[in-house]
Structure formats: C-alpha cells, structure tokens
Amino acid sequence: MEPRAAESEAAAPEASGQFVQSLARGLDVVRSFDAEHPQLTLSEVAARTGLNRATARRFLLTLTELGYVASDGRLFRLTPRILEIGYRYLAGLSLPELAEPFLEQLSHRLEESTSLSVLDGDAIVYVARVPTRRIMNVAITIGTRFPAAITSMGRVLLAAGPESAWPDDRREVLETVRAQGWAIVDQELERGLRSVAAPIHGADGRVVAAINVSTTTATASLERIRTEFLPAVLETAAAIDTAVAQARPHTPLGALRPGQPR
CATH class of the missing domain: 3.30.450.40 (GAF domain)
Known part of the structure; x- marks a missing residue:
C-alpha cells in the first residue's frame, strides 16, 4: 500500500473546506490491513499509511476503543466488527x-x-x-x-x-x-x-x-x-x-x- 497522507492533503478541496483530513487518514489506517498483512505493528501501520508514529497510534487507539481494532500490546488487527461498515452497503x-x-x-x-x-x-x-x-x-x-x-x-x-x-x-x-x-x-x-x-x-x-x-x-x-x-x-x-x-x-x-x- 502506498503512503496516502500526502495524497490526501493534495486531493483535499481546501478552498471549500469540505475535506475532513482526519477521516481520510483514519480510513487509510483501516485499509493498511489486508489479506497479506492481517496483523501489523504500530511502525508498520505508520509506514503503510505515510503517517508518523504518534498520529498512527492515536488512530489505532481510537479504532480499538470503538471495537474495530484489537491488539495484544504489540500487534494490531481488525476485528469482525469492521464488517459492519461494508455490510451497511451490502444490506x-x-x-x-x-x-x-x-x-x-x-x-x-x-x-x-x-x-x-x-x-x-x-x-x-x-x-x-x-x-x-x-x-x-x-x-x-x-x-x-x-x-x-x-x-x-x-x-x-x-x-x-x-x-x-x-x-x-x-x-x-x-x-x-x-x-x-x-x-x-x-x-x-x-x-x-x-x-x-x-x-x-x-x-x-x-x-x-x-x-x-x-x-x-x-x-x-x-x-x-x-x-x-x-x-x-x-x-x-x-x-x-x-x-x-x-x-x-x-x-x-x-x-x-x-x-x-x-
């Protein structure tokens, strides 16, 4: 997965102020997990999203608090609850x-x-x-x-x-x-x-x-x-x-x- 932080900033319609960059970055964190990378460390999430470690950590902890991510203290992984997001469309x-x-x-x-x-x-x-x-x-x-x-x-x-x-x-x-x-x-x-x-x-x-x-x-x-x-x-x-x-x-x-x- 290519770093997306800079891409998100470049694509943001700043003139209208309608682009929520934090939401885009949070979705980048979710998309950093895939079939080949079901578990990732904080450093790996940061590298795959183009975010710094502190920012990546805040997103991961937020997603963990919401139940979309689980962690053993070192490795992070998506939980089945993430399916709710896609299911809303499929339903x-x-x-x-x-x-x-x-x-x-x-x-x-x-x-x-x-x-x-x-x-x-x-x-x-x-x-x-x-x-x-x-x-x-x-x-x-x-x-x-x-x-x-x-x-x-x-x-x-x-x-x-x-x-x-x-x-x-x-x-x-x-x-x-x-x-x-x-x-x-x-x-x-x-x-x-x-x-x-x-x-x-x-x-x-x-x-x-x-x-x-x-x-x-x-x-x-x-x-x-x-x-x-x-x-x-x-x-x-x-x-x-x-x-x-x-x-x-x-x-x-x-x-x-x-x-x-x-």
Whole structure:
C-alpha cells in the first residue's frame, strides 16, 4: 500500500473546506490491513499509511476503543466488527440476494466457482460468491477487489462504460468485449486461472454488475470454456436479468428464487 497522507492533503478541496483530513487518514489506517498483512505493528501501520508514529497510534487507539481494532500490546488487527461498515452497503444492495440462487445453480451445473461483482473505479468488488474449491493463491471473499482490466468481470463492466475510462493498452480487447457481450480471460490475473463473464443489467437496461465462472487450466480448456461454460454463463445472466426486470416494485429482490412465481 502506498503512503496516502500526502495524497490526501493534495486531493483535499481546501478552498471549500469540505475535506475532513482526519477521516481520510483514519480510513487509510483501516485499509493498511489486508489479506497479506492481517496483523501489523504500530511502525508498520505508520509506514503503510505515510503517517508518523504518534498520529498512527492515536488512530489505532481510537479504532480499538470503538471495537474495530484489537491488539495484544504489540500487534494490531481488525476485528469482525469492521464488517459492519461494508455490510451497511451490502444490506441495501438487493442484487446479490437475487443473484445468489442462480449462481448456486450455475456452480452446481459446471462444478466450478461462480461470482457476482460490481465496478468501483478501476477495480471490481465481489458482492456475491459461490465457491467450490480454492483455485487462487489469494482467497476470494465478499469485498475482495481485483484490477478490472485483467479480469473477465472487469472487462465486461469496463466495456459497458465510457470509452474515456478505458486503459489505452486494453482498448482493442474492450471493443471486442463490448461487441460480443462477454469476456474470457486466460491466465492474466493469475497463472493457471481462467474465467468467463457476462453482464447483468438493471431494470433500466444499464449494465450494473457482472457474473463469472472461474476455473483452472488443468480443469478446462479454452475450447470447453467457449462451448460449455460460456453458454451456461450467458443463460444464467439472462435469467438474472429477467428476474430483475420482473421484480415488483415492492417485492424484496432477495425473496425471489428461480422458478418462483412473481
């Protein structure tokens, strides 16, 4: 993680006085913890955030007092309570609940992991997942982020957005994805990993998310992905689109299940 203190200061709209720098720094402290760094010393937090030790210590003690961080006196770690922050967003997002049973059916059909993600800047964020086995070095959970440009779901989402947001070195492939309506990525995110993705549309027809099936080179050839996985993913995406379009205005989307009368 790159130091962010100077970045926060540079980005602050000082003229309007609307930027709360202490809040930004507190969030930097939270983000300094990740899957590869679940526990950090005070010095490590300071180094990863660009804060001095005294400032980092105040934030860590505040987060500890609030229950978001725990410490043994030397090492600090996030507590499960930190999930409350992300859950507030996910709890109001009905699409993951609607999509999950369809993802489960797709996972059972292909015996592979399936996922749903949304675009956040230049990254995808996983909001639903049905795993079958671990196929990556990094565990994927709700909230996991990956660079959009090198993932199948990311390419589907980028291709549906403005061309001004496209990386120059991905422009040609994104044009292809936009034209065909799906994406296959072969070992770009991680060696030995392959995936295929399709878009999910909101009630207004805009692409709001993407689903994928991920597998390994040892399990599925590119030919099998094209002839077996791709049709299944497109069929599932269409089923989710239909469920979204047919959901009644006051019907919780999470209450819908495949085949349930609407």
